[in-house]
Amino acid sequence: MPRRQAAPTAAIRFDIVDxxxxxxxxxxxxxxxxxxxxxxxxxRSIEGDPPLVEIELEVxxxxxxxxxxxxxxxxxxxxxxxxxxxxxxxxxxIIVVGGGAxxxxxxxxxxSEADRHNxxxxxxxxxxIPLVGEADIAAAVRAVADLPRARLLVLAGSIMGGDISAAxxxxxxxxxxxxxxxxxxxxTEHVDLVVSDPVQAGTMAVMAVADTATFDLDRxxxxxx
Amino acid sequence: MPRRQAAPTAAIRFDIVDxxxxxxxxxxxxxxxxxxxxxxxxxRSIEGDPPLVEIELEVxxxxxxxxxxxxxxxxxxxxxxxxxxxxxxxxxxIIVVGGGAxxxxxxxxxxSEADRHNxxxxxxxxxxIPLVGEADIAAAVRAVADLPRARLLVLAGSIMGGDISAAxxxxxxxxxxxxxxxxxxxxTEHVDLVVSDPVQAGTMAVMAVADTATFDLDRxxxxxx
Numbered sequence: 158m159p160r161r162q163a164a165p166t167a168a169i170r171f172d173i174v175d176x177x178x179x180x181x182x183x184x185x186x187x188x189x190x191x192x193x194x195x196x197x198x199x200x201r202s203i204e205g206d207p208p209l210v211e212i213e214l215e216v217x218x219x220x221x222x223x224x225x226x227x228x229x230x231x232x233x234x235x236x237x238x239x240x241x242x243x244x245x246x247x248x249x250x251i252i253v254v255g256g257g258a259x260x261x262x263x264x265x266x267x268x269s270e271a272d273r274h275n276x277x278x279x280x281x282x283x284x285x286i287p288l289v290g291e292a293d294i295a296a297a298v299r300a301v302a303d304l305p306r307a308r309l310l311v312l313a314g315s316i317m318g319g320d321i322s323a324a325x326x327x328x329x330x331x332x333x334x335x336x337x338x339x340x341x342x343x344x345t346e347h348v349d350l351v352v353s354d355p356v357q358a359g360t361m362a363v364m365a366v367a368d369t370a371t372f373d374l375d376r377x378x379x380x381x382x
Numbered sequence: 383m384p385r386r387q388a389a390p391t392a393a394i395r396f397d398i399v400d401x402x403x404x405x406x407x408x409x410x411x412x413x414x415x416x417x418x419x420x421x422x423x424x425x426r427s428i429e430g431d432p433p434l435v436e437i438e439l440e441v442x443x444x445x446x447x448x449x450x451x452x453x454x455x456x457x458x459x460x461x462x463x464x465x466x467x468x469x470x471x472x473x474x475x476i477i478v479v480g481g482g483a484x485x486x487x488x489x490x491x492x493x494s495e496a497d498r499h500n501x502x503x504x505x506x507x508x509x510x511i512p513l514v515g516e517a518d519i520a521a522a523v524r525a526v527a528d529l530p531r532a533r534l535l536v537l538a539g540s541i542m543g544g545d546i547s548a549a550x551x552x553x554x555x556x557x558x559x560x561x562x563x564x565x566x567x568x569x570t571e572h573v574d575l576v577v578s579d580p581v582q583a584g585t586m587a588v589m590a591v592a593d594t595a596t597f598d599l600d601r602x603x604x605x606x607x
Contacts, residue, residue: 177413193400194405194422196421240524257494260493261489264486268512269512272481283511285508287496300466300471
């Protein structure tokens, strides 16, 4: 699925009185600026009278000053902070899901490799969750499609198949490739690349998404290392 | 900063024609249901005529069927998928920032410990980024306040201070505690806990946020291990 070039993004965090109309008021204010909401996320709730929610807002195609002015005009908005779009701080995300022992070793390889690319101007994060069980792992694979900035999934375990393989097909259909460790089960037939060593799998995962690397996953598709 | 009890959350992903009015249309539809937008995130853009964006939407206080019906009534909405709220899949997030060597070792401890708690029904993710330089690390510390579900930061490096210490104070002020490795620089005076061994630091970080653990960070504040 091709990506269009990213427009400049303005980012702010602010408090607003919690209520059913809050999101409409925010979206309406953004519309007046001509910008497009890229994300609007409740990062925490604040007890009080009235209760507040703290919102992180990212908007494409608008200057930060214009965005701040539009939000200041909204009733119930308090305490606006200028922040940075999360993509400029945490960048592309490699997601690692599976058993704790393997996830930790994939993370070791991926973090070490990301360090080398981030030193050269890349921004690559390595985000992990250890999970057990077909249902929970399949749900996590499907949810990677909902994670902003997720670029590649590594499945790190000893046995995966069934609904996890179905979820892997769905995830690849939305454009997120998958690397799996060499393991028992049908999953190795439903991923882009199979790598036996977890440190190498983490390293290749980062190389596959780094603009500073010359690794082309398309040329490796279906191979096993 | 106290958190209120979470309401049930409905989550869907859908395509919508990209345009300045898209977020307003979505927020307006949610308002008619009486729900409150918890997050509205563009997960990817799809080239075409017209160009589409794929949106992940989470709404508190509404049934999923009601949410789907409200969105189906919006012009320009296509291809609605039911998803799961990301909090139920990836749960609480430990963020690890710093040098690659140390980040990888903290991740090893944290992933191994999270595995043990996730087996007992917890959901804890370990999200990492290796970075170098005062400005970039300080920006990442500040941005942790903007990350949904971030519960604790681990600073894993050999020397940190200056603006990183200022950023640490700001992050703690919004209610996110920090564990630092024992290192050179002022940072160890601006965190909740200092731990010399990175695997232990990662382990304690997970214990501090796990409901299935009996570790109380409040009772350890200011200590060094």
